Amino acid sequence: LHSDHCGLISKFAKSGCKILAGETEGEMINFESGNLYWRMLDDLFIKFGFPEAQFGRNTDIHPGRKYCNTEKVNFTYVDEGDVLEYGGYHFQPILTPGHTPGHMCLYDAEKKVLFCGDHILGTITPNICIELGVENPLEDYLNSLKKIDALDVDLVLTSHGTMIQDVHGRIQELFQHHEARLEEVKNILTNEWKTSYMVAQDMTWEIMCKDWESFPAPQKWFATGEAISHLQYLYLSGIILREERNGIYYYKK
Template sequence: MVLEIYPDIYLLEIPLPNNPLRSLNSYVIKSKELNLIIDTGFNIEECKDAFMKGLKDLNINIENTSLLITHLHSDHSGLAASLNQKGVKVYAGEIDGNMINEMTKEEYWKRFDDYKILFDLERDNISIDDHPGYKYCPKKPIDFIPLEEGQILTIGNYKLEVVDIPGHTPGHIGLYEREHRLFFGGDHVLNRITPNISFWGFNGDILSIYFESLKKVYDYSIDFLFSSHRSIVTAHRKRIEQLLKHHAERLNEIRGIIKDKKMSIRDVASKMHWDLRCDSWEYFPSPQKWFASGEAMSHLEHLAYIGEAERTEKNGILYYKLIG
C-alpha cells in the first residue's frame, strides 16, 4: 500500500510476516533532484517485493535515491545492503551503522549464547536461530555515510535535521523538519504499542537514556510524528506522557515481583504482563522470549543503577532482588 501523507511524502506499508508488529511504515520523500527513503523492512522476499513495488508505483529511480536507516533493527535495515550494492547511498547514525555491519559477522551473534545463560533462557531451550535480528538482518556490510546531530539533509522543500534519540537502540536517530513541524521518529514513539527497550550492555542505564530522549522530543513543535509502526502520531506530547507512565508502571510491577526473593531475568519476564495471546510463558514464541527478557533486563538494570535493586550472579546466571 502506498499513501501520500503530506505533500511529496509517501508511506509504504511493508508487511512483516509472522511478526506481532505486522508491518513497517517505510517513508519516501520525493523531489526532482533527489529522493529519500526512510527504512526498508526485513531481508526477505516478501518485504523486498512490497518495497520494490512501492518504489515502482511512485516512479522512483534508485539512481537518484538515498536511504536513511533510523536504527539497526532488521525490520528497518534488512534491505540496506542490497540497495547499497545497487548504488544507493545509505545514511545512518555512526553507532547503529557500525552495529549493522557487526551484525553481518557470526562473532556478533555468538555473544547471544552468553546472554542466553545470563538471562536464564537455557531453561526454555531457545536458540539465536529464532531471533528475527539474526534471521533477517543484512548479510553483507554497508558502506554507509555517518550522520551527526544537527546535520541537515535537504530533499526538495524539506530541510531535515538529524536528531540523536538513543534508547530503543544505542544509536537511534530521527529527522526533524522545523518549518513544517514534522518528525520522522523510527521506533522512538509509537501509537498504541510501546517500543521495546532492551538491554545493550553494562556500559550505561539504557532506560534512563530513553527517558531523556523522550523528553528531548517532547519539547519539539510537532504536528505529525511519522512513526515506523501502526499509525501516525498527531499528539506527540500526550503519547510521550503515556509512554513515561507505562515505564513507571512497569518498574513498579517489577519492584513487586522481586520484592521478596532473588529472581532470574527469565523468571521476572515470565511474571510480567505482556499483550500477547498466550496462556503462559511456556507458550510464548521463542523470539518474544528474547524480547521480553531483554526488556525485563533493561528495567532491572535501571533499578540496580538507581540503587533500588541488588544484582548477584551464580553459575553465570544473573539474579535481582529489591533492596530494603
C-alpha cells in the same frame, strides 16, 4: 540495527544508493552482519538468565536473525547538526538512543514534522531491550523521550502503524507505561534472588498465549529483554540489588 529497518540496506547499497546512518548505529549494523554479534548477544542473554536450552529454537525463528543484513555496508555517517535536504524538507538528525543504541529521528523544524523510527509508536510501546555495550537502556530511552518532548512537533511519522499528532500526550503515556512497568517489576521481586527470565515470566504481557510456556521462543526473548531493561534501571538507581552467581545476574529487593 533491527532487521525490519536495515535488513535490505546492502541490496540498496549495491544498486548505487548512498546509505546514511549515525556512526554508533552504522558500526553496530556492520558488526551485526557477522556471526560474532549474535554469539555475544546470546552470551549476554545467558548472563541475564535466559536458559541456554531455549537458544536452538530462538536462533532458528528469531526474526531479527532471520532477516538480518549479512554484508558490511559503506555508510555515509550523519550527526546532530547536519541538515539533510530532500524535496523541500530540511531534516536534522536527532540522536535518540534507547530502542537501539544509536537510534536517530529526523526533524524538520520549519514544517514541524518528525520521522521518529521506532522511538515513539502510536498503538504499541517500543521494545526497550538490552544491547551489547549498553548498561541502562531504559534510562537512555527516557532521556531521549525528554529530548523529543522539548521539540515543537505537529506530526510524527512512525515506523509501525499510525501517525501521531499529539506527540507530547503520547510521550506522557510512554512515561506512565514505564513507571507502571517499573512498579510491577519491583513488586514481582521478593527477598529471593531472581533472574530477568524468572521476572519476565511473572510480568503481564498482551499476547494470545495461555501461559509463559506457550510463548513462542522469540517472544520469550523480547519479554526477557524488556525485563532486563527495567531491572537494570532499578538496580542502577539503587532501588534493588544485583548479584552475579556462576556468571548469571540475579536481582532481589
